[in-house]
Amino acid sequence: MTLPAITTSPPPGFASTADLTDKPATLDEIVPGVLAYTAEGDPNVGAIVTPDGIVAVDARATPAAAQPWLDELRQVTDVPVRHLVLTHFHAVRVLGASAFGAREVVASEATRELIRERGAQDWESEFRRMPRLAKDPGSVPGLTWPTVTFCDRLTLRLGGRTVQLRRLGRGHTGGDIVVWLPDERVLFAGDLVEAGAALYMGDAHVEEWRTRTLDAVAAMGARALVPGRGPVVRGDDVGLAIEESRRFLTRLRDAVARARDAGADLRQAFGAAHEAMAPHYGDWPIFEHCLPFNVKRVMDELDGRPPAVWTAETDAAVWHELSAPAPDTTP
Numbered sequence: 615m616t617l618p619a620i621t622t623s624p625p626p627g628f629a630s631t632a633d634l635t636d637k638p639a640t641l642d643e644i645v646p647g648v649l650a651y652t653a654e655g656d657p658n659v660g661a662i663v664t665p666d667g668i669v670a671v672d673a674r675a676t677p678a679a680a681q682p683w684l685d686e687l688r689q690v691t692d693v694p695v696r697h698l699v700l701t702h703f704h705a706v707r708v709l710g711a712s713a714f715g716a717r718e719v720v721a722s723e724a725t726r727e728l729i730r731e732r733g734a735q736d737w738e739s740e741f742r743r744m745p746r747l748a749k750d751p752g753s754v755p756g757l758t759w760p761t762v763t764f765c766d767r768l769t770l771r772l773g774g775r776t777v778q779l780r781r782l783g784r785g786h787t788g789g790d791i792v793v794w795l796p797d798e799r800v801l802f803a804g805d806l807v808e809a810g811a812a813l814y815m816g817d818a819h820v821e822e823w824r825t826r827t828l829d830a831v832a833a834m835g836a837r838a839l840v841p842g843r844g845p846v847v848r849g850d851d852v853g854l855a856i857e858e859s860r861r862f863l864t865r866l867r868d869a870v871a872r873a874r875d876a877g878a879d880l881r882q883a884f885g886a887a888h889e890a891m892a893p894h895y896g897d898w899p900i901f902e903h904c905l906p907f908n909v910k911r912v913m914d915e916l917d918g919r920p921p922a923v924w925t926a927e928t929d930a931a932v933w934h935e936l937s938a939p940a941p942d943t944t945p
Contacts (some may be wrong), residue, residue, distance in 0.1 A: 664773025
């Protein structure tokens with residue numbers, strides 16, 4: 615399968631289309647054999663290295679984009695990747711999977727269903743919105759399908775290590791999972807938690823995410839946490855990252871709700887949300903990238919609508935509505 619045909623022009627106003635500068639990456643060994651590869655505002659990936667093989671966490675957007683991470687990993691070990699775990703379905707995290715040569719690709723059953731329902735549309739939309747992440751898009755052989763799925767919990771035991779995969783609740787998507795090392799108390803949180811980076815809410819279940827799901831993340835008591843974006847956090851900073859993620863969701867939700875209750879349309883709600891959020895979050899990576907989609911999703915959820923299937927046409931329609939001139943209210 616190749617990239618779906620592009621039928622509309624890229625929406626030029628989205629900040630992500632102009633984000634073309636590579637970000638320097640950092641390899642962080644959290645505890646011996648547990649690695650995170652992070653870069654400012656880009657999707658984090660990681661690995662749990664054992665003598666019997668590697669459990670890799672997330673895959674980046676294309677095989678070519680994944681290769682620098684795999685090159686770093688091969689400086690550490692030459693053991694094969696046994697399991698590639700996908701924390702959720704978004705294209706920038708899953709479509710590089712073929713580069714890993716993993717024996718098994720593991721995800722929640724809900725993520726498999728989301729790939730079936732909207733994976734192709736997300737592929738087209740995300741690659742057009744974020745061209746820098748989609749390095750050599752022609753290297754993607756097709757949608758990434760998990761070979762192993764589970765409902766709520768799956769335990770992997772490999773080379774003396776226990777790796778638990780848990781679905782704590784809906785949040786960033788309907789299928790998010792975390793990767794938990796109970797002995798080391800290290801948590802790969804996927805995009806349920808970010809550290810000094812904006813949260814993307816286009817496919818989110820916002821109310822559940824900011825309440826029950828983040829409560830469950832906090833209750834795990836991690837000593838170190840790998841967020842979806844931003845640096846690894848340790849000690850007291852783990853709780854701070856979780857609560858800052860919750861505050862981001864809550865402040866945005868409240869700003870949009872106030873505007874909606876006052877009769878605002880999407881364009882006006884976006885303006886109100888930007889005014890409320892930018893003083894605190896405006897310099898965070900991908901804040902401007904995410905805000906149009908975040909406001910749209912919150913408006914939809916407040917109106918009782920589930921997450922829509924994002925398409926390139928949806929992107930263009932949202933941008934058209936946001937950039938429309940304000941109505942003339944002159945008497």
